[in-house]
Amino acid sequence: MDYLNKDNLNTVKIIDKSDYPTKGQKPSKITKDIVELLRSLDIQDGAVLSFHHHLRNGDKVLNLIMKEVQALGIKDVTLVASSLFPAHSELIPLLKDGTIKNIVTSYISGPLGEAISHGELKGHIIMQSHGGRARSILNGDINIDVAFITSPSSDDKGNISGVNGINSCGSLGYAIADSMMAKKVVAVTDSLMPYPNYPADITEDYVDHILLVDSIGLKSGIVSGTTMITKDxxxxxxxxxxxxxxxxxxxxxxxxxxxxxxxxxxxxxxxxxxxxxxxxxxxxxxxxxxxxxxxxxxxxxxxxxxxxxxxxxxxxxxxxxxxxxxxxxxxxxxxxxxxxxxxxxxxxxxxxxxxxxxxxxxxxxxxxxxxxxxxxxxxxxxxxxxxxxxxxxxxxxxxxxxxxxxxxxxxxxxxxxxxxxxxxxxxxxxxxxxxxxxxxxxxxxxxxxxxxxxxxxxxxxxxxxxxEKTDRIIGLSEYRDGSIIDYIYEVKK
Amino acid sequence: MDYLNKDNLNTVKIIDKSDYPTKGQKPSKITKDIVELLRSLDIQDGAVLSFHHHLRNGDKVLNLIMKEVQALGIKDVTLVASSLFPAHSELIPLLKDGTIKNIVTSYISGPLGEAISHGELKGHIIMQSHGGRARSILNGDINIDVAFITSPSSDDKGNISGVNGINSCGSLGYAIADSMMAKKVVAVTDSLMPYPNYPADITEDYVDHILLVDSIGLKSGIVSGTTMITKDxxxxxxxxxxxxxxxxxxxxxxxxxxxxxxxxxxxxxxxxxxxxxxxxxxxxxxxxxxxxxxxxxxxxxxxxxxxxxxxxxxxxxxxxxxxxxxxxxxxxxxxxxxxxxxxxxxxxxxxxxxxxxxxxxxxxxxxxxxxxxxxxxxxxxxxxxxxxxxxxxxxxxxxxxxxxxxxxxxxxxxxxxxxxxxxxxxxxxxxxxxxxxxxxxxxxxxxxxxxxxxxxxxxxxxxxxxxEKTDRIIGLSEYRDGSIIDYIYEVKK
CATH class of the missing domain: 3.40.1080.10 (Glutaconate Coenzyme A-transferase)
Incomplete structure (x- = not known):
């Protein structure tokens, strides 16, 4: 508001009647064409792409999107995924061919983690806490180009609810910072709901695009073997x-x-x-x-x-x-x-x-x-x-x-x-x-x-x-405040 | 995350054990001392201070804070108040003595508006829409130094709920952008609740200080004469x-x-x-x-x-x-x-x-x-x-x-x-x-x-x-997208 400091407002230009707004619908946010969507997002080599893990081992969205990114020939992506599970072992070839260069995450299990430990990642892996992840996104330490939000349900404007839909997975807490800060936000859903979809974890004002897919995954995959009382x-x-x-x-x-x-x-x-x-x-x-x-x-x-x-x-x-x-x-x-x-x-x-x-x-x-x-x-x-x-x-x-x-x-x-x-x-x-x-x-x-x-x-x-480790540092254990608390070394095969 | 682009992580420094975090409570956010709080906020001449109007004509917070700002001798404030009512006519002397220089608002009624029309404001008044206000705060067009959030209730960490408390006024929709973007956020409340206070309109992660006051106003003041079906x-x-x-x-x-x-x-x-x-x-x-x-x-x-x-x-x-x-x-x-x-x-x-x-x-x-x-x-x-x-x-x-x-x-x-x-x-x-x-x-x-x-x-x-107007432009009618749609002229007394 530069004009607040002007002594005189005479020089401020008033819009001409010919420039008055016209009424009418904004362009639709919905598409089923993932390739066309990714192209329109103009994702460059070295882009920072984020995902959340609320479907845990039942998630299909991360693999789906990243394989399309690979097919488009995009390289050196920094993958900011709140957690990674055995289901994401399909990403291993994307480390090898350089589609994914760096990974920033708060948890990783399964073959993908083993591959990274064995030195398959060309760049580095940064291990954060859940709170540290939110901090780094909100304070600009990480700048996300596109956030892909696995959405159990969305309406045509992008009101995303975690409790509605075929694959309702509940709270979407880890996706909130991404939705607020990413340059572009894509809701990926298999359950299109009538407007307005509520209660919304993320409201339409944070969502740019809605990608309709056959399936975002399998809700049952959120339950892992660890969520049982020990009998030992x-x-x-x-x-x-x-x-x-x-x-x-x-x-x-x-x-x-x-x-x-x-x-x-x-x-x-x-x-x-x-x-x-x-x-x-x-x-x-x-x-x-x-x-x-x-x-x-x-x-x-x-x-x-x-x-x-x-x-x-x-x-x-x-x-x-x-x-x-x-x-x-x-x-x-x-x-x-x-x-x-x-x-x-x-x-x-x-x-x-x-x-x-x-x-x-x-x-x-x-x-x-x-x-x-x-x-x-x-x-x-x-x-x-x-x-x-x-x-x-x-x-x-x-x-x-x-x-x-x-x-x-x-x-x-x-x-x-x-x-x-x-x-x-x-x-x-x-x-x-x-x-x-x-x-x-x-x-x-x-x-x-x-x-x-x-x-x-x-x-x-x-x-x-x-x-038995090599002397190559493949990643960092980051403390929640952003300081580095330990190195992560490559493990000999 | 500069280290993502390093070829080698050997040069990244790991924190020393002596720098490990210590446990313990963060400093209390609560104070009853308004003068000390305002001093600690280091409000400078020309500061941008924001307020919301959910208590409408029953609000006492805006007058309370701005009179203390006046007493501290702070000048040339830009007041970003979502709306202003007859209750705020007490601010007229603050226009005259230069405490308040500019006003940005979406609605103004009562003697304060008349005084501004008669040229009492040293700077300018910018009239926005509700949506335009949120736009200008979120996109950085306006940069708020301190947001004072009239809070019907808060706990000691700043979880603010509009439906709890003596002066519950309901939704706090117009205060959300302020709480997200202001450099400092002060919850002003007369109803301190046990932690956690819910459902929260604004959660503790957005609140820096809590000012306890005797009264934030009078809830009954939200009902104005206009909210009755016409009998005419x-x-x-x-x-x-x-x-x-x-x-x-x-x-x-x-x-x-x-x-x-x-x-x-x-x-x-x-x-x-x-x-x-x-x-x-x-x-x-x-x-x-x-x-x-x-x-x-x-x-x-x-x-x-x-x-x-x-x-x-x-x-x-x-x-x-x-x-x-x-x-x-x-x-x-x-x-x-x-x-x-x-x-x-x-x-x-x-x-x-x-x-x-x-x-x-x-x-x-x-x-x-x-x-x-x-x-x-x-x-x-x-x-x-x-x-x-x-x-x-x-x-x-x-x-x-x-x-x-x-x-x-x-x-x-x-x-x-x-x-x-x-x-x-x-x-x-x-x-x-x-x-x-x-x-x-x-x-x-x-x-x-x-x-x-x-x-x-x-x-x-x-x-x-x-x-009958003078030729002095005292303010601007801003369209929701930030363009200027009309001038506002001084009215002859």
Missing amino acids: PIGLKIAKDTLKVMEATGLLKDGMSYQSGAGGISLAVTSFLRDYMIENNIKGSFASGGITGFLTDMLEEGLFDCLYDVQCFDLQAIESLKKNANHLRMSGSQYGNPEVSAVVDNLDIVILGATEIDTDFNVNVTTGSHGLLMGGSGGHQDTAAGSKISIIVSKLFSSRIPLIKDKVDVITTPGSTVDVLVTERGICVNPLREDLISKFKEAKLNVIDIKDLKGYSERIMGKAKNI | PIGLKIAKDTLKVMEATGLLKDGMSYQSGAGGISLAVTSFLRDYMIENNIKGSFASGGITGFLTDMLEEGLFDCLYDVQCFDLQAIESLKKNANHLRMSGSQYGNPEVSAVVDNLDIVILGATEIDTDFNVNVTTGSHGLLMGGSGGHQDTAAGSKISIIVSKLFSSRIPLIKDKVDVITTPGSTVDVLVTERGICVNPLREDLISKFKEAKLNVIDIKDLKGYSERIMGKAKNI
């Missing part, structure tokens, strides 16, 4: 001890807030917590994160006042999001962006997993025991940093591979934000948390120094084998 | 004829969409439309705009599938927003931003008022018959442009002042987007809409050329008196 007696013992830990913190009381991952032990903790809350007549304020039916049951039982849902982990969660007014959607930024106040900052307790942990409590959930990419922070970094108490639950060994190491392969979450480790052989407390050590001793919990627990582990199973 | 027989005749016009367009059918202003005749049209829809068993898709109890009744009767609510015009609308899942909030951008696809683009019919109209169908709702500022576009420009058919309803004379003029005092809405004028002496159709002329003739409606109607008007009441 060792896992159940860990979960029971974790409840005792939580009780000893003094945080299990009215108004409490809680998050857990969807691993088998974490879910068992949630189940024991539910019993505890009922017995002790405790009403919590909120639970958050990826939401499961375990939490929606607790919501409907009145054990939590509301849920903050960034993604639905099972079909029951989707139904709840559709019907319960206190089952709230949240964006990735609202969830965990470190540059703003976020839901994670209000968490009392978070229950998290670990593939490896070292004696400084640094956690690796990015690579597996062979050093291959098979995970990522997701919300791990964000909730560990934001919560009053972060608790790692894990068995000491997984397939005879020890949990505790001198140095984790890749630091995902810095030990300074990890407070407690609960294993079947004892509870370790981060020395930074003197307050907890005294509380746990008072509660007569089996507290053990993590160095001693490592010693015990090594006496039984020996030290973890060294992973 | 002439007004009722116009409303009945308008229903006939709507019927003749062929748009009154299942799936129809509708908006009307909150003037007495417009509300009568809505009431007749309700009867018509019940009689003819019609179910509409949506109604939109400022929402009244007339529309929420129709929603609850199933006459519309949903409502799009950018602001609540009465207390019944607030209650409906709180309880009805198909009473949807929308932002000002989603409502009418011309640079995106917006709800107005999907409107079949809009019913609007006019203070003046000329024979080219240009409408003035910005100034009154004496040339003084006493209105503004609000959504007038947006809905006229977006709708399939825009209908102006008005009596030929208001207090013996004629409606139809050779040239309107200030063009608010260009005639190219205004389709029909319904008066007590006949129905005028914009010659651009040949399709309507033939339909109306077929329906045997009393169609009359607008020039003939002007002649009739002048034979009865004479021409409108010329308004």
Whole structure:
């Protein structure tokens, strides 16, 4: 508004009557012609293309679009995908031929991750947290050219709802930043709804194009094997001890807030917590994160006042999001962006997993025991940093591979934000948390120094084998604030 | 992410363990000390400060903040207030002493508007539409330094809800762009709620500070005298004829969409439309705009599938927003931003008022018959442009002042987007809409050329008196796309 600073408005030009607007429909946003759409988007070599993962292993959109990008001969794409699953192993040839140069993601599992670990990516892989992803998109650290939003339903103007449609997958939290910041936004859908499609996770004012496809994937693919309560007696013992830990913190009381991952032990903790809350007549304020039916049951039982849902982990969660007014959607930024106040900052307790942990409590959930990419922070970094108490639950060994190491392969979450480790052989407390050590001793919990627990582990199973790596750095483990916390090296074949 | 383009990541620095994040609460956002808050915001001379008007004439926040700004000696503020009411006449001294230099708004009524028309503002006034306001904030045309969000309720992190709190006023649609784009966002509230406060119109990730005050205003002030159905027989005749016009367009059918202003005749049209829809068993898709109890009744009767609510015009609308899942909030951008696809683009019919109209169908709702500022576009420009058919309803004379003029005092809405004028002496159709002329003739409606109607008007009441203006341009009437459609001149005292 330059004219605000003019002394005199006489020089401001008024539009001529011949330039008055005409009424009439804007051009249609809908197309079924993916090639024509991609051409019209004028995607250049080196473009930054983004995708979200709310259909998880059931997603077909990422493969579909990227194969068309490949067919058009576009090279050196930076793929910004909120997570990648075994279903996306079809992308491996696109690494080799240079269609995809870089990958920025928060989680990767399956053959694609292994291929990247073996050096197949020409550029680099950047592993972010969920909150870090939102931060980097919103603050311009990453500039997305085109966001392809897998849309369970859309109307002809682009009102996208995650709870309507054949493949309703619930909250679209990780796609919100993309829809706000990408230069162009394409809703990809297999369920065209009458206008207006509501409740909309993303409204029409953020959507430029709508691509109608036969199928965006398979809704059932959002449920992975990990979203079941463990039946393993060792896992159940860990979960029971974790409840005792939580009780000893003094945080299990009215108004409490809680998050857990969807691993088998974490879910068992949630189940024991539910019993505890009922017995002790405790009403919590909120639970958050990826939401499961375990939490929606607790919501409907009145054990939590509301849920903050960034993604639905099972079909029951989707139904709840559709019907319960206190089952709230949240964006990735609202969830965990470190540059703003976020839901994670209000968490009392978070229950998290670990593939490896070292004696400084640094956690690796990015690579597996062979050093291959098979995970990522997701919300791990964000909730560990934001919560009053972060608790790692894990068995000491997984397939005879020890949990505790001198140095984790890749630091995902810095030990300074990890407070407690609960294993079947004892509870370790981060020395930074003197307050907890005294509380746990008072509660007569089996507290053990993590160095001693490592010693015990090594006496039984020996030290973890060294992973054979080359000296080529293939990627970076990014902390949620954008700083780099570790390198990721190529693994020898 | 500069490192994506590096050939080798060896030179990327990893954070040192000593720089690892520490856990712990972020600083509190809450303060009761307005002076200290304003000082900490470091507001400079020439700052751009924004406010919204959802409490309408009941708002106390704008006066409160601006008087403190005045007390701090800050000068030359550009005030970006979504609308201004008689309650804001307390700001007149701030024009005179140079605290406020420029005003950007979508509606102004009362003594403040008169003072500006008489030349009291040192800078300029820019009159925008609601959609144009959102456009200019989101595209960076206006850069807001601090947005003060009148918040009916907030928790200690800044989750703002318009349906909770002593002064719940419903949707906060016009504040959304401000909360997204302002450099700093202050939630001003008199109702502090437990965390998390939901449903949130604005979530904590957008809020930097929370100012606790004794009172943000008076909720009852949102209801103005205009939100009553006219009892005037002439007004009722116009409303009945308008229903006939709507019927003749062929748009009154299942799936129809509708908006009307909150003037007495417009509300009568809505009431007749309700009867018509019940009689003819019609179910509409949506109604939109400022929402009244007339529309929420129709929603609850199933006459519309949903409502799009950018602001609540009465207390019944607030209650409906709180309880009805198909009473949807929308932002000002989603409502009418011309640079995106917006709800107005999907409107079949809009019913609007006019203070003046000329024979080219240009409408003035910005100034009154004496040339003084006493209105503004609000959504007038947006809905006229977006709708399939825009209908102006008005009596030929208001207090013996004629409606139809050779040239309107200030063009608010260009005639190219205004389709029909319904008066007590006949129905005028914009010659651009040949399709309507033939339909109306077929329906045997009393169609009359607008020039003939002007002649009739002048034979009865004479021409409108010329308004005495100086040659100083005090402001601009901005079209929704940012072009300037007319000058606003100083009026002689």
